[in-house]
Amino acid sequence: METPDQSFFHSLTAMESSGALSEALERITKSTVSDVNNAMERLPVAWPGFLALLSGPAENHLDEIKSLAKNLTAQRFGHTVNLYIPIYLSNACINQCAYCGFNSRMDIRRKTLSLDEVGLEGERLFNEGFRNILLVAGESRKDTPLSLMEQSVRALKEMGFVFVGLEAEPLGEDEYRILGEAGLDGVTVYQETYDREMYARVHKAGPKKDYQWRLGAPERVAKAGIRSVSVGFLLGLGEFCAEAVALAAHVKYLQKRFWQTSVSVSFPRIHQAPAGFELANAVSDTRLIKLISAMRLFNPDVTLTLSTREAPALRDELFGVGINQVSAGSKTSPGAYTVIGSESSAGEQFPVVDERPPHEVAEAIKKAGLEFVWKDWDKNLRPVA
Amino acid sequence: MDNDSLEIAGRKFSSRLLLGTGKFRSGQLMAQAIEASGSQIVTVALRRVDINNPRDHIMAHLDPSKYLILPNTSGARNAEEAVRLARLARAAGVSDWVKLEVTPEPRYLLPDPVETLKAAEILVKEGFIVLPYINADPVLARRLADIGTATVMPLGSPIGSNQGIRTKESIAIIIEQSPVPVVVDAGLGAPSHAAEALEMGAAAVLVNTAIAVAGDPPAMALAFKKGVEAGRAAYLAGLGKPLEQAEASSPLAGLPW
Numbered sequence: 001m002e003t004p005d006q007s008f009f010h011s012l013t014a015m016e017s018s019g020a021l022s023e024a025l026e027r028i029t030k031s032t033v034s035d036v037n038n039a040m041e042r043l044p045v046a047w048p049g050f051l052a053l054l055s056g057p058a059e060n061h062l063d064e065i066k067s068l069a070k071n072l073t074a075q076r077f078g079h080t081v082n083l084y085i086p087i088y089l090s091n092a093c094i095n096q097c098a099y100c101g102f103n104s105r106m107d108i109r110r111k112t113l114s115l116d117e118v119g120l121e122g123e124r125l126f127n128e129g130f131r132n133i134l135l136v137a138g139e140s141r142k143d144t145p146l147s148l149m150e151q152s153v154r155a156l157k158e159m160g161f162v163f164v165g166l167e168a169e170p171l172g173e174d175e176y177r178i179l180g181e182a183g184l185d186g187v188t189v190y191q192e193t194y195d196r197e198m199y200a201r202v203h204k205a206g207p208k209k210d211y212q213w214r215l216g217a218p219e220r221v222a223k224a225g226i227r228s229v230s231v232g233f234l235l236g237l238g239e240f241c242a243e244a245v246a247l248a249a250h251v252k253y254l255q256k257r258f259w260q261t262s263v264s265v266s267f268p269r270i271h272q273a274p275a276g277f278e279l280a281n282a283v284s285d286t287r288l289i290k291l292i293s294a295m296r297l298f299n300p301d302v303t304l305t306l307s308t309r310e311a312p313a314l315r316d317e318l319f320g321v322g323i324n325q326v327s328a329g330s331k332t333s334p335g336a337y338t339v340i341g342s343e344s345s346a347g348e349q350f351p352v353v354d355e356r357p358p359h360e361v362a363e364a365i366k367k368a369g370l371e372f373v374w375k376d377w378d379k380n381l382r383p384v385a
Numbered sequence: 386m387d388n389d390s391l392e393i394a395g396r397k398f399s400s401r402l403l404l405g406t407g408k409f410r411s412g413q414l415m416a417q418a419i420e421a422s423g424s425q426i427v428t429v430a431l432r433r434v435d436i437n438n439p440r441d442h443i444m445a446h447l448d449p450s451k452y453l454i455l456p457n458t459s460g461a462r463n464a465e466e467a468v469r470l471a472r473l474a475r476a477a478g479v480s481d482w483v484k485l486e487v488t489p490e491p492r493y494l495l496p497d498p499v500e501t502l503k504a505a506e507i508l509v510k511e512g513f514i515v516l517p518y519i520n521a522d523p524v525l526a527r528r529l530a531d532i533g534t535a536t537v538m539p540l541g542s543p544i545g546s547n548q549g550i551r552t553k554e555s556i557a558i559i560i561e562q563s564p565v566p567v568v569v570d571a572g573l574g575a576p577s578h579a580a581e582a583l584e585m586g587a588a589a590v591l592v593n594t595a596i597a598v599a600g601d602p603p604a605m606a607l608a609f610k611k612g613v614e615a616g617r618a619a620y621l622a623g624l625g626k627p628l629e630q631a632e633a634s635s636p637l638a639g640l641p642w
Contacts (some may be wrong), residue, residue, distance in 0.1 A: 003479020074598045076545060131435075162432075227462075256491065260462065262491040301492040371411055371442065378432040378470065381460050 008253045009215045012194065024051055024245045040068060045297045047080060053294035054244055059286055059334035062293075069293035069322045076300050079370045082325040083106060083358065084132035084163070086119050088334040089113050089152055093138030095206030095347035099234065099273040100140040101332075104206065111334040112143045117151045120338045122159050128358055129331070131375040132163040134188065136332075139169035139208060146175050150182045157183035163377040166226070169207065170217035176224035185377065186228035190268060194246035195238035198280070204280040218250075227381075229254065229263055230305065235283040235291075236270035244291050251299060264303035264325070265295055271309060272351055283312055289321070296322035308354040312364070315354055319368040328354075328361035355381075389621065391589050393503050393566055394482075396453070398425045401583065402613045402642025403455070403568065404606070405593025406443050407433060414602050416446040422606035424554045427452050428484050428591065430459040431470045435436060455516065457484035463497070464504035471508055476602045484538070485517040494544045502532075506567040509533040518570055523551035526559045526567075537563055538591065540571035541582065545594040547574025550581055560586045583616025584624060 015021045024047075025213040031052040038051030040061070052058065053065060090112035093102040101108065113121065125133065133156055137144045156164045166179065167187035176187065193199050196211055200377065203209045218229045229322055231250055233243045245263065254263045269283055292304060306323045307317060315326065330352055354361070365372040390397040404424040409415035419427055427447060447454055461467035464487060471483040485508065487501045488494040496518050502525065508515045512553040514535045519525055521539040522623050529537055536557045539556050542548035549572060550556060566588030573579050574595045582590045593608055599605035 025440070074408075075547070075594065078594070078597055079410040080408060260489050260491070366411075369408065369410055373433070375435055376433055378460065378473075381432060381466050381470070 006257075007216055007219060008250055009212050009269065011216070011253055015246075015249065020138050020246060021242065025241055026243075027051045028055045028241050030213065031057055033057045033060070036061055036065075039297075040064065043068065043072060043297060044300045045294075048299075049292055050298040051245070051246060053297060054241055054290060058294075059289055062286065062289060065293045066289065067322075068198075069296040070320055071246070071322055072296055072300050073304075073322055073324055075301075077324045079320065080324070080373045080376075080377050081319055081365050081370050082132065082303075082373045083130065083362070084134055084136040084165075084327050085125055085130045085358070086136045086167070086324065086327060086330050086332065087118065087125065087139040087156075088332060088336065089118065089135050089148070089168075090140065090144045091138050091284070091334055092140040092143035094140050095138070095208040096204040097206075097208060098202040098204060098277045099237065099270055099279075107133055108160075110143075112148075113152075113334050114142075115148070115151050115155060115336070117335055119155055119159070121335065122156050122161065124337045126159055126161065129374050130358070131161055132165075132377065134160045134165040134167055134327070136166075137168040139206065146171070146178065153179055153182045153184045169212045171220070173220040173224050177224055178223050180224055180226045184226060186230060186262075186264075187217070187221040187226055188230040188232075188266065189214065190232045190234060190266065191215055191246075191250070192234045193238040194243055194250075196231060196310055197215070198238045217261075218254055219257070222254065222261040225264055226354050228305075229261055230266055231263065232266040232268055232271055235288065236269055236279045236281055239281055240283055240287055244294070248295065248298060251295075251302060255299075262303070264305060265299075266305040266307065267292060268307060269309055271353060287316065288314075292318060292322040308352045310353055312354045312356055315361075316364045316368060320370050326361070326365075328356070329358040391566065391618070393516070397424075398453075400425045400610070400613075401589040401617055402579070402610055403428065403570075403589055403591040404596065405591065406430075406447070407593055408597035409602065412442045412446040415443070418596055418602040418606040419447075419452070421603040421610070422596070423610045424606075425452055425454055428455040428457045428593075429452070431456050431474055434462040436474065447458060450556075453482065454480050455484050456480055457481050457486050457518075458504075459486045459488070459494075461487050461504075462489040462500075463487060464500040464507065467500070467504040468507050471504075472511055475513070480537075481512060482514040482516070483629040485515050485534075496520055496540070498522060501525075502528060505529055506532050507535050516568065520558060521555035523558040523562060525550075526563055530563055532563045534565060536566045536568050536570045536588070538570040541569050541578065542572030544571040546572045547595055548572050549574055550585075555583070556582075556587070557585055576608045579609050580612040580616035580619070584619045585612055586620055589613075617635055 001379040028051045036058045039045045039052040092110045144217050163185045167188040199211045221229045304322045305325040307327045362372040391401050400423045402424045403426040406429050434443050458467040458470040467487050477482050487497045488594045489497050505515050516536045518538045526537040541550040568589045569582040569587045570591040580588045
């Protein structure tokens with residue numbers, strides 16, 4: 001039984017009710033050039049410094065902040081960037097998320113891979129050199145039961161992938177444990193927005209409406225002994241600074257409470273949402289760079305991930321600037337790597353902006369003075385503690 | 386000095402600088418740095434290399450006839466995982482030497498003394514040459530030596546931190562008490578840190594980040610080589626004792642004033 005102070009949901013609620021969240025936002029608003037300079041003086045930055053780096057005046061020092069983030073990333077991770085690629089298991093979904101291409105009300109071709117098709121997709125990517133896979137699915141217990149996830153994870157591990165992650169609906173601790181036993185190494189669960197009102201507004205129907213269940217997922221992942229959990233918010237939904245503060249608090253909470261769990265952060269940004277969805281808080285490149293750099297300077301040891309949602313030029317600029325893990329060559333619909341008959345046109349979750357094939361991304365990483373790393377894990381390292 | 390070799394498990398090495406292979410910009414640069422360092426022992430993270438792939442971006446640059454390849458169990462959270470990794474490396478014909486790393490906490494990568502001791506016991510019994518990475522704990526160092534590890538490798542400061550030797554007093558005790566070579570590993574950020582370890586009587590040092598992340602890794606590797614050589618030479622020459630007061634180098638005793 002959890003006591004109230006034992007979950008991030010309660011911790012965030014306390015931050016809101018005590019005024020700590022408003023105070024943090026006020027601090028960002030009131031930050032001066034001098035606060036930004038002070039923040040850069042002592043690395044890693046403490047909480048006040050993190051807030052200053054999110055401020056307006058920080059934008060005038062962006063090059064300097066980026067440079068510090070780059071140095072700290074090199075110090076911690078070396079001149080390397082890890083590569084991963086998603087495999088979409090299914091785009092079947094019973095949720096109605098206003099911003100998502102899998103929204104159950106969207107008229108798209110739905111497709112769930114069979115185990116053989118998972119094998120085909122995996123084989124193709126394995127032969128290209130990938131060793132880190134993120135298995136992605138919409139939310140539909142009917143189409144993607146736990147057993148299919150479990151078998152898919154097992155099949156991919158047996159194929160030789162050294163790291164298999166999952167991005168699907170939030171599961172229970174016991175379910176995560178089952179997947180861990182099957183070989184699951186990591187789970188990605190974005191809260192999408194930490195703002196409860198916005199959350200209710202954009203998640204119109206389906207089990208995803210349960211804010212608290214989703215927010216508790218990373219904790220259940222950690223309790224199940226899974227090695228790695230990745231969190232984030234969808235940039236463009238809630239107010240940028242409030243989301244950034246909540247995310248940073250979330251990461252620190254997870255690190256403190258689950259000392260053996262590796263926490264990573266992703267920065268998925270909405271560029272193009274389904275027709276009729278108005279983006280309330282579009283995030284500029286400058287703000288994205290600011291957040292990535294601030295997160296690195298605040299938390300030097302956290303893996304920071306950037307997907308193919310972003311344009312090649314921006315990704316090239318950010319390789320090594322905080323970012324130490326990227327996807328490459330991604331397709332965001334089920335079966336898209338192996339073009340399974342006419343069903344290759346299954347609906348995609350979001351449009352890929354960086355469409356370069358993996359070897360071109362690898363070249364760009366090289367050009368940035370970094371080494372791309374296909375493998376940074378081993379099948380002999382057990383996923384479950 | 387010519388006969389002053391480092392001896393580990395009956396094998397002699399002229400260099401007292403061990404190198405890590407992670408974090409480099411490229412395999413070529415890593416190879417150049419290793420060459421410049423004069424190192425004869427290089428450690429590779431089993432989780433990073435594809436040991437069955439001859440074109441692996443790290444292994445392809447390491448000539449096993451020239452270097453002792455020291456696989457490490459980086460990433461292992463417990464004894465079981467570390468042992469499994471070590472066995473894998475041996476089965477693949479890489480080496481029966483292993484740098485034992487058991488680090489359950491992913492941020493500071495500090496070694497777990499309980500699981501390290503447990504893994505070391507198993508591996509030594511299985512005939513591995515075990516070089517365990519430990520916190521600077523003199524009692525643990527003794528216990529590991531007692532069960533038959535080939536060295537002990539206490540950390541100077543957290544891995545990759547460049548902070549130098551922050552555990553000096555404990556390392557001094559380990560050096561004084563250890564029946565096996567003491568290799569200071571982790572946190573050494575400058576050649577002067579390496580020199581300091583050797584001056585203290587450490588048998589060797591292991592360096593990775595400070596060289597790999599330097600602007601010019603081969604040049605930094607050479608600087609470390611010189612630092613290690615200077616530190617060792619000073620240790621052998623016998624360092625003077627620091628005094629509270631000045632002591633004239635041209636004494637005035639016997640003069641009429």
